[in-house]
Amino acid sequence: MPTWLVYGFRWPRRAINIHVILHNLEDCAVGWLMAPDTSAELMDNFQTLYPDQIKSLPDLQFIEQYDPDDEATSEQPYAYVCEQIHEIRLGADVDDFKNRGIPSESWNALVGLRNELAPGEKIGWYIVVNGDVERWVPPVDDEEKEAEEMESNASSQPTVIEMENSRAKPEHVGDQEEVKKGGFKKWLGKVKKVRSFRDLKSDLAVRPSKASPLAAEDQPVPSPKRVAELQDDKSDIAKSTKHTSI
Template sequence: MPTYLCHGFRWHRRDIRIFVIVNNLEDAAPDWLVGRTSSAMILGQFANAFDFLPKQTPAPQPAAGPAEAKKAALHRDDDFSLPPPRVPASDDNVLANEWSPVKLLEEYDLEETASAARPYAYVADYAVRVDLSANVADEMAKYEAMAKQRGGTWLEKLRDQLQAGAAIQWYVVVCADEERAAPEEDLDNEDSDDEPSTPTREFPMRQDVQTTSITADRPATGSGRSRDGGNAKQDDGQQPELEFLNEDPFKANPQHGLRHKLSTKGLRRLFSKKDGS
């Protein structure tokens, strides 16, 4: 987890929100100042609003002399120098904005869930990342030399503008949030489980059952019909013979309707009257 040794003051969260709203910094997150977008916008607003801030110049990198090269050849147990930082300054959210003399820091603990954000952030004029250890006296001496080179009391002026009355001192800040990106889901292992899978039982395939149709005993009529599976298939264009019509008793002995009876009786009466007259 990143740990920083810094010199500065605490900026209260309520005042941070007011600063973001008043200056219309829509893309800045007041609850997380160390984000790349948030820190760039807030530090840019500092540079525009406060002309007393010094211009930041990149610190020269000391060249390795022959003594240091000779010391590197010694046994590892005799080398008390710290290894180079694991994370370059360009990849560190706090140290990335080298163009600004102001550094913004946040406290963060993954296990602390009582509040969404800490009640304050840090505004510093000096910050160093501590990977393994740090010599506090050496870092304070470096800061004193840098402050003399810059000159002025610009940090006190900035404190009066942002958080009047806040103490300016040294702090050790722990920010245990190196990566906020969501982990990528592995779709291939999504269905995998540590528990053994339940064996499945294989059942035999169901055979096709041939159905037979029961037909009544009837005299075969027509030689052009063929039977397939109990269903008669008629030839194209040939009408089926309706056998039940041939056995219709009404067709052999048709009964006369009521109209026929009335008309017959009426004619008989008519002719009988004529004969009687």
């Protein structure tokens, strides 16, 4: 469990959150400034915003206090912005570190940075204890993994419009030509059947049957002379038949 003697000031968590949002620091973990990506992005941001102060603070670091047994607290109320950091192994005389003093240039730069980040906070020596510097991160829940897999599968599935378009289009050009040919043949066969039926009806209308009135009207009428001859023949046949019977 590391224990440090640090010189600097406390940066309230609320002020950290406001700073990160205002400057759009996307890689910053507001609740843990000791994370490598967070520290790097904050230092780059400080060099842009406060170049004169950062130039005079070459050893500036961020330190967090943390108790792994405290499960009721998600994050500590503040982090430490430190100009000096000394790790205490077994014990140390605090006066020894205090008597070393702080260069005036570093002091002025630290005061200026404090006024920008945490106005009113005290600059001084602090003892900070951290029970887990690399803070264990819990694994992703199985439900979250399943949700991510479902999202990836859904993005890879074809849409309804794509499926409908694929069904509407024939797979091969040859199949499309066969469909056209088959449809034309069926249409041509229907036309032939209709014409054959119409031709048959017209033939029957032109050639009437013997029993029809039209056939009797169309037969030629015999002349009066021919009618008289037929009647004489009829009477002769009747006489001969009569004599034969007697």
